[in-house]
Amino acid sequence: MNLNKRQIQLILILVENKREPDYLPLSAKVLSRKVNVSTKTIYNDVAVIKEYINGFDVELIKKPRIGIYIQGSDKNLLKILTGIEFKKNDEYLDNETRRELVFSQLLNSDEFITIQDLSDKYYVNRQVILEDIDDIELRLKLLGLELQRRSGKGIKLDIDEDRRRKILTQVVSRQLFNAVPTINERNLKIINDNKLSISKNLITTVDSILSDFIKEQNMVLNDYEYQSLLVHLLIAVERIRLGKFINNNEHWGNSQIYLTESKILAKDLENALKVNFPKQEIYYIQLHLVAAGKKKANKISTNLNTNNLLQNYLNDFGYDDQLYEGLLLHISSSLNRWKLGVSITNPYKDSIIQKYNYAFEVAVHLKELYEQKYNTKINDDETAYLALHFEAYLERKRSNDNIVRTAIVCSTGLGTSQLLAARIKNDFTRVKVVKILSYDEYLKFDSEKIDLIISTIELPKNTKPTIYVSPVVSTEELKNKIKIAITTDKSPKDDYELFNSLISDKNIINANVDTWQDAIRVLGKLLEDNSILKDGSIESAIKRENLSFTSFKNISMPHANPKFVNKSQIGVLKLNNPIVWGDQMVSVVFFIAFKGDIQQKELDEIYDRFWDILSDDKLIKKIISDNDSKEISNLLKGR
The missing domain is CATH 3.40.930.10 (Mannitol-specific EII; Chain A)
Incomplete structure (x- = not known):
């Protein structure tokens, strides 16, 4: 039997009251004040609770003009509390998660939403929702937006579709990629449905369609380009289902680049999800493909290979071939985005800025040069990805000879795995990264000569020591996990x-x-x-x-x-x-x-x-x- 959170709260109140030495029955009016609902709602809840606790061999008593109380042994009351605890662990949302979901609901709705609607949906009292709204209003203020409030109607966010989707992209990216570094069915199992504003079924379906499309079209996308495109498609499907479309009806520049591929991808989504993509939505997919897409066997252009702007900057900073080539490849794939004003969302941005402050500072000054050269604006999400290349270089500079042979596994073998490889080389002098593998490559890989596997995704069981980490795992956690895996005696510095x-x-x-x-x-x-x-x-x-x-x-x-x-x-x-x-x-x-x-x-x-x-x-x-x-x-x- 399912209970909502208010009903769970009422059971806890009644059980605790019963356990008091000189308890008195609680009136419906007192209970209504405690959970901030009407007495009518209390009586409705009491009927549900009465049926639920009967299964524990206790009884809920409701006496007119006396009050409501639970009658039963302490042993059976303890069973109720144990059962409630399991429900809380499975169903309760922390404040941050609930606020993200409320924010998503406001972004997805063009209608007014009442505080009571939100209170009922998330099983918390109105005061909690009001605090959530205060937090969301502060976020909106920082974005130059504000909520509309109408007495008797509720609250509403009134912004144009393009802006709405940009903010939704940030929110959905946080929900998906702050929880797990990549999206696949194995990883999604650890996220509860009630913590996502988009259903798992839609996520896995669109992920599968996009993955197949990329293989069939012989395209190459790194981790963050793939994630960004996936989130865009998820939001587009959700909004189209609501009959909401982007406002730009003009085909930008009448370009034919990736137009055929965009129509193919739209048709694949239409067939699987029973939605219809209008022209402007297909053009918007095209814009994202142009911004992120590359065909296999593409080479860095001669112009980029003689990139004096980058070369001069690195001459002052210091570099190795891996840093120079890595930045060239990254900038090569990013220039279209920067010129078109299309930005990808980086779910690890805040962690990168905080943990790799020096590398981010170096990246900021590099992006300033490209902004001036191309008269464009490069946001912090993009800059944080540039910072990863610098941090990887700095980690390589710190590394020593290693003897523990290690393979790193991530979904594609690209992007953040390169940073992770450089970091683990530094943290333990006995570690040597000999291979960076995608999931598919790992399934075919002979691990005979490998001593340790470090993975950002769940892997089938194997005979080698394996540890699982986030791409931006903290230094301390990374050290502890590797220390346990290889039984090293190196300890972190404690001299400040x-x-x-x-x-x-x-x-x-x-x-x-x-x-x-x-x-x-x-x-x-x-x-x-x-x-x-x-x-x-x-x-x-x-x-x-x-x-x-x-x-x-x-x-x-x-x-x-x-x-x-x-x-x-x-x-x-x-x-x-x-x-x-x-x-x-x-x-x-x-x-x-x-x-x-x-x-x-x-x-x-x-x-x-x-x-x-x-x-x-x-x-x-x-x-x-x-x-x-x-x-x-x-x-x-x-x-």
């Missing part, structure tokens, strides 16, 4: 002396500001007064921030150009009231002021410690609640 030398209570300040620009100016002025920064650093940091916001969660990390730095330090601004910074509400600002002579090894040690701090939510909350500069300094230094 270098990082601590960059923190001083003299460079920590509390303030009220209205904008992120003001935050940089206030903190930059403090660092200038303390002779950490030179004149010009503040405007340089603001200019850098305009390229790509450094904010995530409730933190921001603006940078000073090394030429404006007298002494390497990290300044801290604790805001008394959070401010809008990009698409985040920020409460703590870390101003990164590093001189150009810091060695890569030192940067690695600094950022490793910095990441530990930034990922410690409890520590950040303590910093936010503390107004004393010395105390904040001690918290950052782990004292």
Whole structure:
């Protein structure tokens, strides 16, 4: 028998009340206040609950003018609680998941939705839904949008179809690819249906159609291009079923490139899903294929092979052949997207920006050069993918000789697996990555000479030690899993002396500001007064921030150009009231002021410690609640 969450909550209230030494029956009015519904709803719920608990050999008693209570032994009451706990684990949604689903519902609906509708659907009281709406409104505000509210009718999001789909793409990508690194039936089994705004059946069907289409058309898409196209098709099917189409009725440029293939893919979807793709939707598929698609055996163009812009940039940064060729291939496939203004969604963007801050910073300055050359705009999703190439190169630079022969397996053998390969080489000196395999290649692979398998997807059982990780697994988790698999005795660094030398209570300040620009100016002025920064650093940091916001969660990390730095330090601004910074509400600002002579090894040690701090939510909350500069300094230094 299925219970909704409100009914589960009522059972828990009644059971706990029964276990009190001097309990009294609870009236319907009292219960209605506890779960924020009408007494009529309580009586309806009581009828359902009565039937449910009869199976536990207890009885629900309802006496007029006295109240409602449960009668039965403690042993049987415990059985009820155990059964409820199983239901909670299987069906309850955490706040973040529920809010993503509510956001999806608002994006997918052109009609007003009432708070009560949402309360009933997600089995929580109205106050919880109101808090969800507050969170969603903040997100919309950061996007320059707002909810429409009508008394007696509810709430509604009124935006055009193109914008609606772009936001839906971000939401659906988070739902799918933050949970699992790739989508296939094996991985989808670990995601509950109630945590997805699109049904598993539709996801697997479209995934299968797209996979077959790519093979038949002899196309090559890397992991993130494939994921982006899959999400676009899923949303397109959902919206077309609702009779909602993109607004652009003109065939962009009347191009014939990939038009035939687009019609074939649309027809495959129509036949399998009983939907009709109008012309403008077929052209939109074409646009995505042009942006992402490549035929096999394509070579890098001569023009790109003599890419002076990239070469000159790498001459200053440092590179190896793998970095240069990897970036050339990536930029080759991305240029069409950049020129057409079509962006793919990167579900790992936030993790990449946070964990690989230095590599992302290098990528930001490279993308700035391409923006200037092609008069286009490259977003953070694309920039984060560029950062992976730089991070992989940095990891290769750190690596030593290895003796544990390792194969890496992911869905395609492309994209993020390259970063993972470089990272594991560094984390354990005994590890040597000898093969990177797609799932299909793995099924045919002779693992006789392999000691360890590291996979981002579920694999059939084998005789070799196998560990499963996300493509952006944390360094600590990666170390722990490999340590267990190969029984190594290497331990992570615990010496934070270098990082601590960059923190001083003299460079920590509390303030009220209205904008992120003001935050940089206030903190930059403090660092200038303390002779950490030179004149010009503040405007340089603001200019850098305009390229790509450094904010995530409730933190921001603006940078000073090394030429404006007298002494390497990290300044801290604790805001008394959070401010809008990009698409985040920020409460703590870390101003990164590093001189150009810091060695890569030192940067690695600094950022490793910095990441530990930034990922410690409890520590950040303590910093936010503390107004004393010395105390904040001690918290950052782990004292």
